[in-house]
Amino acid sequence: MSKQDYYKLLGAEKNATADDLKKAYRKLAMKYHPDRNPGDKEAEQKFKELSEAYDVLKDEQKRAAYDRYGHAAFENGGMGAGRAGSGGFSGFDPGANFSDLFGDLFGDMMGGRGGGQRQTGMRMRGADLRYNLEINLIDAYRGKQQKIQFTASVKCDPCNGSGSKDGSAPTECRMCGGHGKIRTQQGFFTMERTCTSCHGMGRTISNPCNSCAGEGRVRREKNLIVNIPEGVEEGTRIRLSGEGEVGMRGGESGDLYIFISVTPHEFFMREGHDIHCKVPIKMTAAALGGDVEVPVIDGSMAKVTIPAGTQTDDRFRMKGKGMIVMQSGGRRGDMYIHTIVEIPVKLSKKQRELLEQFNNLDGRGTNPKAESFIDKVRGFWAEMKE
Numbered sequence: 001m002s003k004q005d006y007y008k009l010l011g012a013e014k015n016a017t018a019d020d021l022k023k024a025y026r027k028l029a030m031k032y033h034p035d036r037n038p039g040d041k042e043a044e045q046k047f048k049e050l051s052e053a054y055d056v057l058k059d060e061q062k063r064a065a066y067d068r069y070g071h072a073a074f075e076n077g078g079m080g081a082g083r084a085g086s087g088g089f090s091g092f093d094p095g096a097n098f099s100d101l102f103g104d105l106f107g108d109m110m111g112g113r114g115g116g117q118r119q120t121g122m123r124m125r126g127a128d129l130r131y132n133l134e135i136n137l138i139d140a141y142r143g144k145q146q147k148i149q150f151t152a153s154v155k156c157d158p159c160n161g162s163g164s165k166d167g168s169a170p171t172e173c174r175m176c177g178g179h180g181k182i183r184t185q186q187g188f189f190t191m192e193r194t195c196t197s198c199h200g201m202g203r204t205i206s207n208p209c210n211s212c213a214g215e216g217r218v219r220r221e222k223n224l225i226v227n228i229p230e231g232v233e234e235g236t237r238i239r240l241s242g243e244g245e246v247g248m249r250g251g252e253s254g255d256l257y258i259f260i261s262v263t264p265h266e267f268f269m270r271e272g273h274d275i276h277c278k279v280p281i282k283m284t285a286a287a288l289g290g291d292v293e294v295p296v297i298d299g300s301m302a303k304v305t306i307p308a309g310t311q312t313d314d315r316f317r318m319k320g321k322g323m324i325v326m327q328s329g330g331r332r333g334d335m336y337i338h339t340i341v342e343i344p345v346k347l348s349k350k351q352r353e354l355l356e357q358f359n360n361l362d363g364r365g366t367n368p369k370a371e372s373f374i375d376k377v378r379g380f381w382a383e384m385k386e
Helices: 006-010 018-032 041-057 060-074 099-110 137-142 283-288 349-361 368-385
Strands: 129-135 144-155 181-186 189-194 217-228 237-240 256-262 268-271 274-282 290-295 301-306 315-318 335-342
Touching (some): 041 060, 274 283, 283 335
16 A cells, blocks of 8 residues: 655645644644554554654655655665665654654653753753842933842852862762653653752762752842943843852853833823923913923923913923933933913902902903803703704
8 A cells, every 4th residue: 555645644735844844743643642542543553654754754864855756765675765874764663662753842841852861061050030120210310320139049158169068070860870850651752850869960969068068059148239221211121141040060150130110200200201291380370371480300490481371281392301212322302291270279359359350351262162162062952952
């Protein structure tokens, strides 16, 4: 019986990428795996055919030969046949162990590749650390140097980070044979777990340091000065290389990441590089117009000229009075003033008399928004009555 085309068997195109082939095979292999289909001979045969196809197509040389000669590339006497070790390709062995094949596919599910690679050293890079730093908006504008304090792993001084009390060299772990992982096989699957004796390092220290118990590092309090740049934004991440956890037994240190959060300000609200500020103004100033003094984020005061008839929520732009744009050489955003017209309270007798006179002189067009609203309401009720 002729063999089915390997690409069709996997449901893949001839120009499929290695990742496409891997995904196609993984999906079908999980479906037809004997462990999921106990006693099903057809599923077992299908699984073997799929594995044979993928074993050929995942290898660049085998795939090239298959694309050129087809199945004949792996049959004795075929166009692409050859003896093992002489540049030819051997066929797929149906009785072969599938652990390597599944290690290639599902190694990430078991903590690494299925091959159980041997570790060559004892040094392990330290973990990266995160530090959340809260600053106010003024500090975000100006920038500053901020002292931070945290607890982290640092190099053990008595053993100089080696983990050994007497400086003796580490020896191969007896439990895992230096692999750092212990492998067990169940059916077609090979399972791996980290060696509990050497903690995945492949080597052990026979005479560990009393201070660090062989790790080469101890927990200590660290003090650092962080430079906060001008114009820093909410969520900015600052990386301090090598200031994270020290690696085990002389391993490279991780990094420290400072995450900036900016607290709300009493007067100013930031929006990108711009600053917004709500400014209450007197009713008379809003009606007559004039200059209003407003605060600026740099600590100064500035005058804004508002026109007569200014209303609540009118907005006025002050160019170049906003936040410093980070790493721009001092360029700044803009500042927007949002007016809030304040109604006077605790009126004196004279003030009340004057306002009453003003009200009596009030004519059509003096308060356009109020007049427009009343007109709309009247129109609405008139429509309801019809």
